Amino acid sequence: MPKVTVEHRTARHDQIVSAARRCAIEQGFHKTTMADVIRESGLSAGAVYGYFKSKDELVSAIADQALSSVDELFEGILASDQPLTPLAALRATLEHVVEIAEQPGGDVTRVALQAWAEAMHNDAIAGIAREKYSLLRHKFAEVARRAQADGTVDADVDPEYIAQVMFALIPGFLLQRLLLGDVTPKTFATGLTALLK
Amino acid sequence: MPKVTVEHRTARHDQIVSAARRCAIEQGFHKTTMADVIRESGLSAGAVYGYFKSKDELVSAIADQALSSVDELFEGILASDQPLTPLAALRATLEHVVEIAEQPGGDVTRVALQAWAEAMHNDAIAGIAREKYSLLRHKFAEVARRAQADGTVDADVDPEYIAQVMFALIPGFLLQRLLLGDVTPKTFATGLTALLK
Numbered sequence: 001m002p003k004v005t006v007e008h009r010t011a012r013h014d015q016i017v018s019a020a021r022r023c024a025i026e027q028g029f030h031k032t033t034m035a036d037v038i039r040e041s042g043l044s045a046g047a048v049y050g051y052f053k054s055k056d057e058l059v060s061a062i063a064d065q066a067l068s069s070v071d072e073l074f075e076g077i078l079a080s081d082q083p084l085t086p087l088a089a090l091r092a093t094l095e096h097v098v099e100i101a102e103q104p105g106g107d108v109t110r111v112a113l114q115a116w117a118e119a120m121h122n123d124a125i126a127g128i129a130r131e132k133y134s135l136l137r138h139k140f141a142e143v144a145r146r147a148q149a150d151g152t153v154d155a156d157v158d159p160e161y162i163a164q165v166m167f168a169l170i171p172g173f174l175l176q177r178l179l180l181g182d183v184t185p186k187t188f189a190t191g192l193t194a195l196l197k
Numbered sequence: 198m199p200k201v202t203v204e205h206r207t208a209r210h211d212q213i214v215s216a217a218r219r220c221a222i223e224q225g226f227h228k229t230t231m232a233d234v235i236r237e238s239g240l241s242a243g244a245v246y247g248y249f250k251s252k253d254e255l256v257s258a259i260a261d262q263a264l265s266s267v268d269e270l271f272e273g274i275l276a277s278d279q280p281l282t283p284l285a286a287l288r289a290t291l292e293h294v295v296e297i298a299e300q301p302g303g304d305v306t307r308v309a310l311q312a313w314a315e316a317m318h319n320d321a322i323a324g325i326a327r328e329k330y331s332l333l334r335h336k337f338a339e340v341a342r343r344a345q346a347d348g349t350v351d352a353d354v355d356p357e358y359i360a361q362v363m364f365a366l367i368p369g370f371l372l373q374r375l376l377l378g379d380v381t382p383k384t385f386a387t388g389l390t391a392l393l394k
Contacts, residue, residue, distance in 0.1 A: 027318060028314070028315075028317065028318045030227040031318070086392060110317045113313045113314045113316075113317055114314040114317065116310045116313070116314065116372060116376070117225070117310045117311040117313065117314035117315075118225075118314075119310075119375075119376060120225065120307045120310055120311065120375065121224060121225045121228070126376065129376050130376055130377060133373075133376060133377060134377065137373075137377075144391075153391055153392065153394070154390075154391040154394050157387055157388065157390070157391035158384075158387070158388075160384075160388075161384045161385070161387045161388030161391070162388040162391050162392060163388070164370075164373060164379075164380050164384060164385055164388050165366065165369075165385060165388040165389045165392055166388075166392075167369065167373065168365065168366050168368075168369020168370055168372075168373060168385075169362065169365050169366065169369055170369065171365075171368055171369045171372045172362075172364065172365020172366055172367065172368045172369040173361075173365050175313060175365075175368045176330075176334075176361060176364065176365060178316075178317065179313070179316060179323065179326050179327055179330060180327060180330060180331065180334075182361075183361050187355075187357075187358045187361060188358070188361055188362060188365075190354055190355070190358045191354065191355075191357075191358030191359040191360070191361050191362040191363075192362045193351075193354070194341075194350055194351040194354035194358070194359050195283060195350065195359060195362060195363075195393060196392060196393060197350075197351050
């Protein structure tokens, strides 16, 4: 038997999650079966079950990916010495979201909506969502603190409250993009600028 | 046979939708069966099927209710002669949302999240969501126009773009309220005020 390397295992794992994600994007979590994922992955049933024992484990893996916070993006945003406005941080986040949504292989933001719904009745998904979204909101609180230090935002207000509002704009943008199809980072930033003035 | 009045039919219809909503709040659209709804409603299978031929019809009825725009609220808000700020309109909307969420019989906003997910794969639900949310956003555009007329918001910006941002805050608030549980209309209005200053 050849030795199975860590790289090989990681690649197989990702291959299965990608197949499951494509199924979830197309038909939703609930209608997707293990048989669908096996077919879509091009692997054997034994291989797939070797990585994921149940559909629940797969759903968690997809949700984890779909809800992933935009950590790398914020590292870049927060590392800059330039004055950082909430508007600039939000616009960069929205552009990042659209970039992710438009990647080949289907719009993963459609799966985020399913993960939100699933979190209402599935403790594992709720835990993942809470963890990812707490992290993302924490990043927005850092942006708020920076803006308060720069003097562009009232320093007397709890930055967590400011972060709640900044965070809210992301799912609100996503939902309109998917349902109504007429929002872009540009229209959103224009509307936000008018409100912030 | 007694004559079945319109009032009787409406009451029966609402009784079934309420039962279905309670099932959906507790276990989600997908796990809810017609048998669950029949049991929960206390009516006979024949009675329930007399109003809803399939689970799909019931899901549409619940989604319609859960996504209902807050028309009455906006009638009140827009009827007033007082200067109307986007902040005041948003705060009133959020307070209304929390009031609806806390009504006895379970938090209907949990069903809104399911309807969003369902809209990704169900054209009927997508149509309902688009209709309801276009209406709600239209109301926010009216608020934006009023604020532009009052001179509190830049009159050069398309009010539809401002409405996109105002609208976004509602699902963004809902999602955080259900997932993270730490937002209130007050914390949100405080954060928003700091950003708008």
